[in-house]
Each structure stands twice: as structure tokens, then as C-alpha cells.
Amino acid sequence: MILRLVASTGLLALISGCAQYAEQLAPDSPSEPWQQGRKTGPSLLPQPASARQGPAATDFGVRGMTETTALSAPPETQPGKVYQLPELIDISARHNPATRVAWEQARQAALAVGIAESTFLPTLSANVIGGSQQNVTPVDVLGQTRDIKTTVDGSTSAVALQWLIFDFGQRRAAANVAKQLSTAANINFNGAHQLLIFNVTRAYYQYGATQTGAEIAGQSLRNSRAILDAAVAREKNGLGTTVEVAQARQQVAQSELRQVTAAGLKQDAYQALLAAMGVSPTMQIKVAGSGSRRLPAPSDVSTEEMIEQALARRPDVLASYAAMKAGQAGIDVAKADFMPKVYMAGVAGQGTGGFDASGLPTIGQQTSGTGILVGAAVPLYDGGLRAANLKAAESRAAAARATFHKTQEEAVREMVVASNTLRSALASYRAASKLTDAASVTYDAALDAYRNGLGTVTAATAADSGLLDARQARTDAHAASLIAAANLAFVLGTMTSPQAADSIRYR
Known part of the structure; x- marks a missing residue:
């Protein structure tokens, strides 16, 4: 009996010591790195001093794990095919993790409905x-x-x-809560796809702008070289100076730098497009340009009828409304506890x-x-537990109502702002187009005048830079108009398919 008592006491002491020595699994201090494998043997029991390692150098690296190096395979694409916007959206819908997460959440909410309804049956x-x-x-x-x-x-x-x-309707109210939350999850699933469509569309237009920007940079380089050729020809004929040639060479070098910068922006926008699609960053795919896309007409969403239609179909508003209904049903669940x-x-x-x-x-x-x-x-007495649960349910319902009204107001504000942004972007595009036409005439005239000895190289290079800036401004305004149109469609709740994103029209 004594031996059993001693053995039991020793075992309890060892077990209680595990909690104390488990702290050794963490870093020793806020400024020292965690050493993988240090003090983490097969047991948490106290280790002898000889088994403990001394302080290591300050190196916050971690040991690599081969399990984390496996990447998902990129989607299969057709070599040489130029993909349009609807095809890019279709690829992203099938491979983007965000939509899969929303789908799993919708499935979990649906299973919660089954769990709530199963309480009506005996066990x-x-x-x-x-x-x-x-x-x-x-x-x-x-x-x-x-x-x-x-x-x-x-x-x-x-x-x-x-x-x-x-049970005075408690299970029915709980099932109603689950159904409303399931409805909200299903709406959010569709909303996740709408957001995905918008994000891919926006990234596609941004990438298209960089494609056009790279083409403009290439054309500007050719214009600069034309000025340089004219300067060299004038110098050979004794009509020009070495200063003019140097100025022209400087303009060429500046254009080459702009071309390199434009190529870098194009690569960054391409990676942003892949990120919006949710595919591997190593994926190689040819993307159609968007520089020649027709712009939509200006739209005004200030009418109450259009706002009401948009509020009736926006996923965030509908999901918020379902959450509000779930909060109201939660009050019934809490009230039934008193019966x-x-x-x-x-x-x-x-x-x-x-x-x-x-x-x-x-x-x-x-x-x-x-x-x-x-x-x-x-139920007779529970120390105020049921009353507290009822107040908590009422508070959640009130918060859900406030969230719903806040979502409505933000949605209306987004519609008005998006409409104003589109009108402003379209106006900027029209102004930039006029500026580009004028700058093109100025460049042609300045180059011809310089070739014929009637102008200066300074005027020619200034006209070249002005034409580049005007073309870039028009490209940026064109992309901004397309993005603003897509954003307006998104906040109105009409960007619901790849085809809708590809043919944006408003009335």
C-alpha cells in the first residue's frame, strides 16, 4: 500500500511538472530567436543541464519544411490563344480560393439548417x-x-x-435563425462571384492600360529617334550644331528609360491580374488589349426608382437584411427559455x-x-441567465438592424459616387483626346519645321514630350472610364456574369 501511494504521488508530481516546463517550448525572451529543436525532446519532463543548449546567435530564420513548397498547378490554357475578359473571368471563377471559401461557408450554413430541424425529431x-x-x-x-x-x-x-x-416555438425560431443565416450565406456566395468579376475586370482594364502605355512608349522612342536623325542630318549639312545632336540624344535616352519603365508597369499589372484571378503567379497567358474598347455613355443613378432597384438586388444589402431577420428570430429563441x-x-x-x-x-x-x-x-430560477440571454439577443438584433440601415446608406452613397466618377472620367477622356489631337499636330509641325531649318530642336523635343504625355493621359482616362463603368455596374448589382462585364451599358 505504501509503495502504491509513493508511486501515485511521484506520477502526479511528474504530470504537474509538465505544465511548468512546457514554457521552455517558447522563445526565451522577446529579443531572442526561437531555436527549432531546442528543449523539445520526446518529453516535456525536466531535462538535465547537460542536455540544454547554450544561447544561439541572433538568427531569426526558421528551418525549412518541404511540405510547404508544393504549389497548386496553374489552370490549363491553350498555347498561343489570346484570352478575352469573359474567358479570364471564367478561369478565375473555377480556380479562385475566395469563391471556394464562400461556397464552403454556404454549405456549412445549409448544414446548420438541417441540424436545427433535426431537433424536431426524437432521439x-x-x-x-x-x-x-x-x-x-x-x-x-x-x-x-x-x-x-x-x-x-x-x-x-x-x-x-x-x-x-x-417548447413554445423555440426550435422553430432556432430553425428560422438557421434558415436566414443560410440565405445570407448563399447571397454572399453570389456576392463573392460578383466581387470576383469586378476585381478581374478592373485588373484587366488596368493591364490593358499598361499594354497601351508600352505601345505609346515605343512610339515615343521612334519619334525621338526621328528627331535625332534630323539633328544628325542637319549637322552633316552644316546647318546644325553638336548641342542640338546632344539634346536629341538626351531625348532618345529619356524615351528609352520611359520604355523600360512602361515595360515594368506592364509586368506589375500582369501579376495584379493573375492575383485578381486567384491563379498561380507563374502562369503564362496572352491577354487581349482593351485600348480600343468603346466607352459607355454617362449614367445618372440619382433617381429614386433606380436606387430602389439596385438596393433590391445588391448582395450585401440582401445578406444584411437576412442577418437582421435572423437577429429578430433569435429574440424568439431567447423568450422561449422562459416557458x-x-x-x-x-x-x-x-x-x-x-x-x-x-x-x-x-x-x-x-x-x-x-x-x-x-x-x-x-424553469423557476437561474440567477438571471435567461434574462441576460434575452437582452443579449435583443442587442444582437438591434445591431443587425443598425448594420442593415448602414449598409443601405453606404450602398446609396457608393452608387452616387460611382456615377459621378464615371461622368468625370468620361469628361477627362474627352479632354485628353482633344489634347492628344492638338499635341500630335504640334509634334508633326515642329519636326517638319526643324527638318527644314525653320524650327529648333528644343521645340521638337518639347513637342515629342508633350505628345507622349497627352497620349498617356488619354490612355489613363480611357482605362479610368472603363473601370468607373465597371464599378458603377458592380455597385448597382448588375455585374452578375462574365458577359455582363464584357458588355457594360447603362441607361
């Missing part, structure tokens, strides 16, 4: 209990001590039924038992029984 359970007990009793018989061994064993098996018959509940229970069981004493015949028996019970539980 059945089978139980089996068995055991044996042996006792040794020393008895003095005619001056001699003898041990009398007795054994009691038995088993019981039963099938039990439990059924909540009436009694009626249960029904049934059991059917059978048991066997035996008694065996040394030197006596074995005694055994079998029993069976069935029964049905109906009862009611009436």
Missing part, C-alpha cells in the same frame, strides 16, 4: 452496461481463518427514446445478474422491462 440511444465485482472475506472457522470469495456480475442493455414534444417544455421518454431494457460464493451454488436471474414517461420542465 434513440442504445446503452449496454456490464461489470463484475469480487470480494474476499476472511472468516474464522474452528480456530482457522479461511477466505470466502464472492463474485457478483451482471449486465444491462436498454433502448431509450427522448422526444421534446412542445415550460414538455418531454416524452421511453425505455425498453433487459438485465442479467449472477451471484457466486465459494462452496455455494451460483445464483442468476434475468429481468426485463419497458416504460413510457411524459413530463414537463418549468
Whole structure:
């Protein structure tokens, strides 16, 4: 007995020591790196001082894991094919992780509805209990001590039924909460796809702008070289100076730098497009340009009818409304806790038992029984728990209502701002187009005048730079108009398919 007590005490001491020494798994201080493998042997038990490593150099690197190097394979594409916007959206819809997350959340919400509705049905359970007990009793018989061994064993098996018959609508309210949340999750799933369509569309137009920008930079380089050729020709004919040639070479170098910068911006925009699609950054795909796309006409969403139509189909507004309805149903769930509940229970069981004493015949028996019970539980006192739950439910419902109204107001504000942004972008494009036409005429005239000895190289290079700036401004305004149109379609809740994104029209 003493040995058992000592062993038990030692085991408890070792187990309690694990919690204390588990702290060694963390870094020693805020300024020292965590050393992988340090003080993490097969056990958390105290280690001898010889087994502990000394302080390591300040190196916050971590040991590599080959399991983290496996990347998802990029989507299969057709070599040489130039992909249009709807095809890019289709690829992203099938491979973007964000839509898969939204899908799983919708499935979880749907399963929650099934869980809530299952509470209307009874539950059945089978139980089996068995055991044996042996006792040794020393008895003095005619001056001699003898041990009398007795054994009691038995088993019981039963099938039990439990059924909540009436609960003043608590389960129905809980099922309503689950259904509203499922509706919100399904709406958010569609909303995730709408957001994906918009993000890919925006990235596509931004990438198209960089494609056009690279073409403009290339054309500007050719214009600069034309000025340089003219300067060199004038110098050979004795009409120009080395200063003019140097100025022209400087303009060429500046154009080459702009071309390199434009190529870098194009690569960055390409990676941004792949990121919006949710595919591998190593994916190589040819993307159609958007520089020649027709711009939409200006749109005004200030009418109450258009705003009401948009509010009736925006996913965030609809999901917020479903969440508000779920909050109201949650109040009914909390109120039902104050009411009694009626249960029904049934059991059917059978048991066997035996008694065996040394030197006596074995005694055994079998029993069976069935029964049905109906009862009611009436809550009387719980220390204010139900009242607190009711107040919490009312608070959640109030917060959901406020969130819904806030979502409505933000949606309307987004519509008005998006409409104004589109009108401004279209106006900027018209102004930039006029500027480009004027700058083109100025450049042609300045170059011809310089070639014929009637102008200066300074005027020619200035005209070249002005033409580049005007063309870039028109490209930026064109992309901004397309993006603003896509944003307006998104906030109006009409960007619901790849085809809708590819043909944006407003009335």
C-alpha cells in the first residue's frame, strides 16, 4: 500500500511538472530567436543541464519544411490563344480560393439548417452496461481463518427514446435563425462571384492600360529617334550644331528609360491580374488589349426608382437584411427559455445478474422491462441567465438592424459616387483626346519645321514630350472610364456574369 501511494504521488508530481516546463517550448525572451529543436525532446519532463543548449546567435530564420513548397498547378490554357475578359473571368471563377471559401461557408450554413430541424425529431440511444465485482472475506472457522470469495456480475442493455414534444416555438425560431443565416450565406456566395468579376475586370482594364502605355512608349522612342536623325542630318549639312545632336540624344535616352519603365508597369499589372484571378503567379497567358474598347455613355443613378432597384438586388444589402431577420428570430429563441417544455421518454431494457460464493451454488436471474414517461420542465430560477440571454439577443438584433440601415446608406452613397466618377472620367477622356489631337499636330509641325531649318530642336523635343504625355493621359482616362463603368455596374448589382462585364451599358 505504501509503495502504491509513493508511486501515485511521484506520477502526479511528474504530470504537474509538465505544465511548468512546457514554457521552455517558447522563445526565451522577446529579443531572442526561437531555436527549432531546442528543449523539445520526446518529453516535456525536466531535462538535465547537460542536455540544454547554450544561447544561439541572433538568427531569426526558421528551418525549412518541404511540405510547404508544393504549389497548386496553374489552370490549363491553350498555347498561343489570346484570352478575352469573359474567358479570364471564367478561369478565375473555377480556380479562385475566395469563391471556394464562400461556397464552403454556404454549405456549412445549409448544414446548420438541417441540424436545427433535426431537433424536431426524437432521439434513440442504445446503452449496454456490464461489470463484475469480487470480494474476499476472511472468516474464522474452528480456530482457522479461511477466505470466502464472492463474485457478483451482471449486465444491462436498454433502448431509450427522448422526444421534446412542445417548447413554445423555440426550435422553430432556432430553425428560422438557421434558415436566414443560410440565405445570407448563399447571397454572399453570389456576392463573392460578383466581387470576383469586378476585381478581374478592373485588373484587366488596368493591364490593358499598361499594354497601351508600352505601345505609346515605343512610339515615343521612334519619334525621338526621328528627331535625332534630323539633328544628325542637319549637322552633316552644316546647318546644325553638336548641342542640338546632344539634346536629341538626351531625348532618345529619356524615351528609352520611359520604355523600360512602361515595360515594368506592364509586368506589375500582369501579376495584379493573375492575383485578381486567384491563379498561380507563374502562369503564362496572352491577354487581349482593351485600348480600343468603346466607352459607355454617362449614367445618372440619382433617381429614386433606380436606387430602389439596385438596393433590391445588391448582395450585401440582401445578406444584411437576412442577418437582421435572423437577429429578430433569435429574440424568439431567447423568450422561449422562459416557458415550460414538455418531454416524452421511453425505455425498453433487459438485465442479467449472477451471484457466486465459494462452496455455494451460483445464483442468476434475468429481468426485463419497458416504460413510457411524459413530463414537463418549468424553469423557476437561474440567477438571471435567461434574462441576460434575452437582452443579449435583443442587442444582437438591434445591431443587425443598425448594420442593415448602414449598409443601405453606404450602398446609396457608393452608387452616387460611382456615377459621378464615371461622368468625370468620361469628361477627362474627352479632354485628353482633344489634347492628344492638338499635341500630335504640334509634334508633326515642329519636326517638319526643324527638318527644314525653320524650327529648333528644343521645340521638337518639347513637342515629342508633350505628345507622349497627352497620349498617356488619354490612355489613363480611357482605362479610368472603363473601370468607373465597371464599378458603377458592380455597385448597382448588375455585374452578375462574365458577359455582363464584357458588355457594360447603362441607361
